[in-house]
Amino acid sequence: MVATSTLGLMLGYSTYISYVFGVFVRPLGAEFGWSRPQIAFALTLCNWFVVALSPLAGFMLDRVGPRRMLLPSVLGLAGMLFALALQPGSLPVFYALHLGLALAALGTLPAVYTRAIVGWFDERRGIALGVALAGVGLGGILLPPALQAAIGSLGWRGAYTALGVAMLVLVLPAALRFFDDRASAPAVKAAPVPSHGVANLREAARTRTFWLLIAIFVLLGTMTLGVSASLVPILTDSGLTPQAAAAMASSLGVGVLVGRIASGLLIDRLPARLVALVCMLASSAGLAGLASGGAGAVIAVCLFLTGFGIGAEFDFMSWFVSRYLGLRAYGRIYGWTYAAFQLGCGMGPLLMALGRERLGGYGPGLMGLSAAAALAGLMFLAFPPLAHGATREA
Secondary structure, three states: OHHHHHHHHHOOHHHHHHHHHHHHHHHHHHHHOOOHHHHHHHHHHHHHHHHHHHHHHHHHHHHHOHHHHHHHHHHHHHHHHHHHHOOOOOHHHHHHHHHHHHHHHHHHOHHHHHHHHHHHOOOOHHHHHHHHHHHHHHHHHHHHHHHHHHHHHHHHHHHHHHHHHHHHHHHHHHHHHHOOOOOOHHHHHOOOOOOOOOOOHHHHOOOHHHHHHHHHHHHHHHHHHHHHOOHHHHHHHOOOOHHHHHHHHHHHHHHHHHHHHHHHHHHOOOOHHHHHHHHHHHHHHHHHHHHOOOOOHHHHHHHHHHHHHHHHHHHHHHHHHHHHHOOOOHHHHHHHHHHHHHHHHHHHHHHHHHHHHHHOOOHHHHHHHHHHHHHHHHHHOOOOOOOOOOOOOO
16 A cells, blocks of 8 residues: 555656646746746646635545545546647646646645555654655656656657556556555544544644644745755756766755655654644745755755755645544545645746746745745644643544
């Protein structure tokens, strides 16, 4: 289950918007004459559509279960990648295809995988989530250079096609064979409502915890996609070739991978609020370092620190929702939290692109993202400490 989730997330929607989209910015702009803000707006539309659909996806997840959502979405996402490979060079079509991609990919969102995992794991939930969600970090390491090489040899259309084929050849067979949520479903349905948890979405919306999560993940969404979707253009503007920029971008993916697993290990053993603060301050420091300039190893270290905090985000989303608000309405609550994250994701790339055009570079935008990460880390301290033993469902 965990390995299948890792593979699915490596090639899923979250990896596409965070690491893959930016690889296509330069070749699309070169062929069709589109500006970077015009291209980035597709990502904004895509993410805001997910904002609108995430609550519905959370409702469906609680009703039909993860497997029934995942399998059709794998097929749909592959189909939309093939459609992007065939696009005619029209901006309205490009935007429409990304709206279709968001709709098709709802069943590949992290909520689907984590909903199954939180039912399977209790005592070691943090590390199980960390290993599964590390798939996004693996995608950040492997896909940018692989797709950049594919663009060099096959063109950008061939690179889109190769990504769709990978979904069908790798993810679909693994999901059909191994993604079994039947054993975890009874555990989720039978989970008692802890003294610090809620039984439904309406109760959650009356708590300060719920709205803290919403505010934090708007900030983190803005920070995450603001830097990751703009990373290749940021690095090429600093003087790197597209190939070197794609290779350097892998440092961010390494940080994401390490952050996923490290945060998963730590939140099972240490106060999660403090773990979250340290991870967010690492991202803040990395972004500030990128804004101040540098070369070679300095950029790599800054990218690693930035990725370390980014890697911890979904671990924290799944862990804080399940531990503080319980499992009874996990899909619905996670859906709203993820919608908040995607709301920020929709703003981040557009703000970065506009900042580059109007302020003469990416530096001011990176400093703004650094401040957002630091503020989110401090907000985690507002969560009440869990009583001893309250981090278990039963």
